[in-house]
Amino acid sequence: MQEMNNNPVRQSDYLLEVENLVKWFPIKSSFFKRTVGNVKAVDGVSFKIRRGETMGLVGESGCGKSTCGRTILRLQEKTGGEVRLNGQDIFALNKEQLRKLRPRMQIVFQDPYSSLSPRLPIGEIIGEAVREHGIVPQGEFDDYITRVMEVCGLPPYYKDRYPHEFSGGQRQRICIARALALSPDFIVCDEPVSALDVSIQAQIINLLKKLQADFGLTYLFISHDLSVVEHISDTVGVMYLGSMVEYAETGKIFANPLNPYTQALFSAIPIPDPDAHIHRIILQGSIPSPANPPSGCKFHTRCSHCMEVCKHAAPKWLEVEEGHWCACHLYDDAQAKAEAEEAMARAKRSQAQAG
Amino acid sequence: MAHDKKNSSYISGRESRRITRFNRRVTRRLEKERADANKDQSLYTTKMKNPNNVVEFDNVCTYFFSDVGVVKAVDGVSYEIPVGKTVGVVGESGCGKSVTSLSLMQLLQRPSGQTVGGEIRFNLGDGTAYNIVNTPNAIMEKIRGNRISMIFQEPMTALNPVFRIGDQVDEVTFLHHPELSKEEVKARTLEMLELVGIANKEGVYNMYPHELSGGMRQRICIAIALACSPSLIIADEPTTALDVTIQAQILDLLQNLKDKLNSSIMLITHDLGVVAGMADYVVVMYAGRVVEKGTTEDIFHHPSHPYTIGLMKSKPVVGKKVDELYNIPGNVPNPVEMPNYCYFRDRCEMQCERCHGDYPPEIRISDTHIVTCYRYIDQGEIVGYPKSVDVEAL
Numbered sequence: 001m002q003e004m005n006n007n008p009v010r011q012s013d014y015l016l017e018v019e020n021l022v023k024w025f026p027i028k029s030s031f032f033k034r035t036v037g038n039v040k041a042v043d044g045v046s047f048k049i050r051r052g053e054t055m056g057l058v059g060e061s062g063c064g065k066s067t068c069g070r071t072i073l074r075l076q077e078k079t080g081g082e083v084r085l086n087g088q089d090i091f092a093l094n095k096e097q098l099r100k101l102r103p104r105m106q107i108v109f110q111d112p113y114s115s116l117s118p119r120l121p122i123g124e125i126i127g128e129a130v131r132e133h134g135i136v137p138q139g140e141f142d143d144y145i146t147r148v149m150e151v152c153g154l155p156p157y158y159k160d161r162y163p164h165e166f167s168g169g170q171r172q173r174i175c176i177a178r179a180l181a182l183s184p185d186f187i188v189c190d191e192p193v194s195a196l197d198v199s200i201q202a203q204i205i206n207l208l209k210k211l212q213a214d215f216g217l218t219y220l221f222i223s224h225d226l227s228v229v230e231h232i233s234d235t236v237g238v239m240y241l242g243s244m245v246e247y248a249e250t251g252k253i254f255a256n257p258l259n260p261y262t263q264a265l266f267s268a269i270p271i272p273d274p275d276a277h278i279h280r281i282i283l284q285g286s287i288p289s290p291a292n293p294p295s296g297c298k299f300h301t302r303c304s305h306c307m308e309v310c311k312h313a314a315p316k317w318l319e320v321e322e323g324h325w326c327a328c329h330l331y332d333d334a335q336a337k338a339e340a341e342e343a344m345a346r347a348k349r350s351q352a353q354a355g
Numbered sequence: 356m357a358h359d360k361k362n363s364s365y366i367s368g369r370e371s372r373r374i375t376r377f378n379r380r381v382t383r384r385l386e387k388e389r390a391d392a393n394k395d396q397s398l399y400t401t402k403m404k405n406p407n408n409v410v411e412f413d414n415v416c417t418y419f420f421s422d423v424g425v426v427k428a429v430d431g432v433s434y435e436i437p438v439g440k441t442v443g444v445v446g447e448s449g450c451g452k453s454v455t456s457l458s459l460m461q462l463l464q465r466p467s468g469q470t471v472g473g474e475i476r477f478n479l480g481d482g483t484a485y486n487i488v489n490t491p492n493a494i495m496e497k498i499r500g501n502r503i504s505m506i507f508q509e510p511m512t513a514l515n516p517v518f519r520i521g522d523q524v525d526e527v528t529f530l531h532h533p534e535l536s537k538e539e540v541k542a543r544t545l546e547m548l549e550l551v552g553i554a555n556k557e558g559v560y561n562m563y564p565h566e567l568s569g570g571m572r573q574r575i576c577i578a579i580a581l582a583c584s585p586s587l588i589i590a591d592e593p594t595t596a597l598d599v600t601i602q603a604q605i606l607d608l609l610q611n612l613k614d615k616l617n618s619s620i621m622l623i624t625h626d627l628g629v630v631a632g633m634a635d636y637v638v639v640m641y642a643g644r645v646v647e648k649g650t651t652e653d654i655f656h657h658p659s660h661p662y663t664i665g666l667m668k669s670k671p672v673v674g675k676k677v678d679e680l681y682n683i684p685g686n687v688p689n690p691v692e693m694p695n696y697c698y699f700r701d702r703c704e705m706q707c708e709r710c711h712g713d714y715p716p717e718i719r720i721s722d723t724h725i726v727t728c729y730r731y732i733d734q735g736e737i738v739g740y741p742k743s744v745d746v747e748a749l
Contacts, residue, residue: 060600060601197447198627199447199665199666200447202680226599227628227671227672231671264600266673267603270606270631271673272628272655272672273655274632274651276631282603282604283600286601
């Protein structure tokens with residue numbers, strides 16, 4: 001680990017590499033505080049994001065997409081796996097090194113009403129971290145904040161106002177300005193537009209896109225609004241109950257979703273055209289508890305293509321087409337099929353023994 | 356205003372006291388009128404203009420008498436809800452779509468919120484109608500939950516956490532049908548739970564709300580709303596708090612139930628996609644007024660008001676790739692000081708000479724399609740003007 005930190009920063013195509021990331025939250029018993037189980041919020045997620053691109057992360061609420069975003073930034077400690085930003089393992093850093101890295105990675109939260117301190121004026125909210133990290137010399141501080149605000153479409157005289165004086169859209173601009181002020185490489189956008197009205201959503205999305213073009217930012221865009229994700233992302237990952245079930249370029253995944261869950265999710269998008277008659281796959285039931293996920297493929301309880309093997313063996317993460325990854329037994333190759341059969345036999349044996 | 360560096364919302368102490376005095380005087384008088392339980396029935400019974408409608412909003416004005424002045428949340432809104440049809444009401448937050456429905460239920464935050472003008476006619480089915488605006492509370496209690504019921508946005512907060520599901524559904528039937536025995540009420544509740552697609556109805560009957568997921572809770576809310584087979588269901592953003600897949604389930608359920616029970620639905624939402632899939636008629640509201648109304652085909656195939664056009668363009672659609680989303684410039688005008696010209700003019704990119712005049716009239720551009728914009732003044736007949744109530748005269 002130590003060696004890797006001393007290495008000069010590797011310049012690869014990928015800014016962010018996430019490998020097999022695991023985040024479990026322990027469930028404690030009430031009295032002895034023993035761990036009686038784990039909520040497997042993120043359970044083995046891997047992906048890479050290219051420099052200057054946006055990856056969309058979609059899924060139902062409770063599927064672990066926000067936890068994933070927060071763990072990547074080390075706002076929470078991981079349970080397992082690796083996250084590399086610019087080739088540097090984030091979880092191997094000590095406190096001081098991490099503090100130095102913080103300006104490089106930022107986050108924009110979902111709710112602009114609760115993520116701004118009501119007691120600080122806007123200039124201070126945006127500038128607090130700039131001062132802390134010494135991004136600009138003290139003399140240029142004011143000019144710098146003005147510049148950042150202008151870039152985000154905020155008039156400079158807002159500097160002395162307080163958050164309660166602003167509408168939701170403007171608050172979200174302030175949140176974006178706060179993240180941008182540290183000139184980061186990577187921003188996690190955790191549902192940045194879901195709390196906003198349609199016409200304001202468009203403003204914020206356009207702003208995010210403009211900033212990406214101007215400053216070469218890389219985004220991880222977490223959202224449950226698929227139409228927004230399609231608009232802004234270059235690649236899309238679909239999560240279900242803590243695992244990634246499909247990953248591909250935006251065009252590919254929307255044109256040809258492979259996983260039955262992705263198919264159902266995409267068919268549920270309401271289309272603003274009264275004549276559009278799409279075949280809607282309506283999923284039954286709701287998402288199972290991540291503390292006690294179903295055995296085998298986690299989606300098998302709601303899947304319309306469920307086979308015997310799905311109930312016992314977890315599907316492998318395979319590259320079905322070039323650049324199109326999917327975890328589903330429908331697309332198993334010969335090797336994966338054999339492994340799945342074996343796992344199924346094993347699971348059945350142990351079940352019989354237990355029974 | 357936005358360019359003014361000074362705080363524009365500043366009110367002097369004297370002005371503030373004047374507003375408070377005025378508010379107290381007006382709201383007291385209105386409250387007193389409403390509290391009169393022995394009101395003559397002729398004062399609040401009328402006739403429907405068209406007996407095929409469940410509800411007719413006719414120039415409804417609902418104002419909030421706030422500490423900073425009168426907020427005209429709904430100002431001269433007129434539209435109809437036909438029997439057995441779904442009407443979608445679309446608009447941004449704060450445009451008055453929820454306040455219209457609350458006026459219909461008389462559930463406004465009183466005493467500051469008051470319906471000060473217009474008529475809301477509710478069809479009783481026997482040729483007569485109630486004018487909800489003047490209906491006393493005692494009568495309203497018999498209508499709410501029985502003839503008109505409501506599904507709220509947040510299924511998490513709409514249910515009472517300390518009562519069992521069964522009790523909460525029972526309550527409605529019990530209140531409106533006191534003649535039924537306990538067993539009959541329970542049987543009806545179980546029937547309702549089955550109707551909304553709950554498989555384990557006996558089990559759910561004895562559960563508490565926290566034991567259910569969001570989608571299941573929304574089903575319970577729908578069961579409560581349907582318990583008395585109302586003629587109108589108001590669904591106020593019923594799926595906004597739910598996931599896409601659950602949203603599809605709930606919308607599918609609502610659509611099926613509507614056909615089964617022959618109720619009308621007033622679907623309030625900001626999601627154009629939901630409206631396109633569900634509604635027969637669409638009403639677009641902006642800043643407390645209706646800017647466009649028509650059938651779903653009219654609105655989606657020939658959007659005419661610049662606001663509707665902007666709204667459609669600003670929403671990304673799956674499968675349609677655009678480089679940059681359109682965004683409507685500017686903000687909604689301050690609700691305390693509405694301009695005396697078209698409310699949308701300052702944000703409109705299609706404004707013309709005429710727009711500098713008064714607020715535009717409602718113009719009928721086809722049999723079913725009405726738009727409030729000067730661009731169409733030569734293309735159709737004027738059917739009416741939204742009428743505001745003079746606040747000072749109250």
